[in-house]
Amino acid sequence: FVTSSKVFAESLYAERGMNWIIGAHVNKVEAGKVTYELLDGSAGEAEFDFSMLIPPFAGVGFTAFDKAGEDITSKLFAPNGFMKVDAKYDAGAYENWKASDWPRTLQNPDYKNIFAAGIAFAPPHIISKPMSSPNGTPINPTPPRTGMPSAMMGKAVAASICDMIKGKTNEPTHTASMSEMGAACVASAGKGLFNGTAAAMTVYPIIPDFEKYPGTGRDLNGTTGEIGLAAHWVKHILHHAFIWKAKLKPGWTLIPE
Ligand SMILES: Cc1cc2nc3c(=O)[nH]c(=O)nc-3n(C[C@H](O)[C@H](O)[C@H](O)COP(=O)(O)OP(=O)(O)OC[C@H]3O[C@@H](n4cnc5c(N)ncnc54)[C@H](O)[C@@H]3O)c2cc1C
Known part of the structure; x- marks a missing residue:
């Protein structure tokens, strides 16, 4: 069935008792406190013990x-x-x-x-x-x-x-x-050999093509999302496989990107 990634992501948060804020622009970070603006123009604050912020992407800033x-x-x-x-x-x-x-x-x-x-x-x-x-x-x-x-x-x-x-x-x-x-992504959602979970996702193509795939922009045969223990094992195996590949050890060319 087709569902939005919003439902997929938010159900993961809900199951783990986590609150989420989306559509927010962080405009100030202080020790233990972040200030943000929401899409409706309202402002808010959130306190944190630990935070990871990814800044707006930009190039290195070379002059050529x-x-x-x-x-x-x-x-x-x-x-x-x-x-x-x-x-x-x-x-x-x-x-x-x-x-x-x-x-x-x-x-x-x-x-x-x-x-x-x-x-x-x-x-x-x-x-x-x-x-x-x-x-x-x-x-x-x-x-x-x-x-x-x-x-x-x-x-x-x-x-x-x-x-x-x-x-x-x-x-x-x-x-x-x-x-x-297409691209595949395996996102860890809890570790443990028998009770770990990860979300395994594929999208094809990465950039939606609404001319070729009207509606979602994606080929539904190549676009999937599932969470479970198997994905956690896949993540674990990929971890070692990619380090192997990065070190150019025997057979590295057989390991896909
Ligand atoms: C926090 C975080 C988590 C992520 N998690 C994932 C994930 O789980 N899965 C996933 O698929 N992707 C993830 N990504 C994205 C992924 O890391 C990047 O998309 C990927 O590394 C980009 O590869 P790249 O080779 O284009 O650039 P980079 O890996 O950034 O490589 C660029 C290299 O160029 C070097 N460099 C820069 N300037 C110069 C210079 N002047 N001279 C020489 N060298 C220079 C840099 O040191 C760097 O080594 C994550 C990214 C971040 C920031």
Whole structure:
């Protein structure tokens, strides 16, 4: 059956007696206290013992110059500091957004020897419908370039660069678009060999394609979510498998991204 990820996530919190606040923009953090603004414009405060805040994503903030000493920062980077690649950056309003706006080769359009994979590339726009509070504060989730798609992009870019260096071609030969690939995620929800749980999720494609999959934007054969002990074991096995892969130990190429 089809249900929103909101129900999936919120039921996990409810089952564990946790309260949640969504659609919030944190505007101040003090010792043990966080202040936020909600989508309806109201303000709130929450106290904490432990907190993990992920700040709004931005690039490193490089300034770039060409051989002649000319500043080419705006040619290479979007205003948020991420690198411009073969994405459609002039898609305009939400109603015009398409899955095809997302980059495929990850190559900079002006400098053919420069690529940006994973977290480094500038997305054409956010994924969800943009929201802001009545005070004008944008409150949106950042497009997630998580581990699996980042690695798939890195692999495609490396293969393209290889072919270009070997002189086989002048153009990238491999592509990895987030609107054409799926992603899997296993999120721990409690450890324990026999009573641990994790949520196992897949989405295909990562960027919803409402033209190809009207309604949800996703292929329901490749989009699933389930919580249980099996996913906890999968998470445990993947933990060791990925460290094995990272160390390039025998058979590492057989372990998927
Ligand atoms: C708290 C947190 C939890 C996460 N949990 C998950 C998860 O459970 N599952 C998942 O799939 N993803 C998760 N992610 C996302 C995942 O970590 C990233 O999507 C992924 O690491 C991006 O890969 P990347 O190679 O593009 O960039 P990075 O892994 O950030 O690699 C970039 C590298 O470039 C280096 N660098 C930067 N500037 C320079 C420079 N000037 N010169 C040389 N080197 C430089 C950095 O040191 C870094 O090593 C999480 C992210 C965060 C922050």
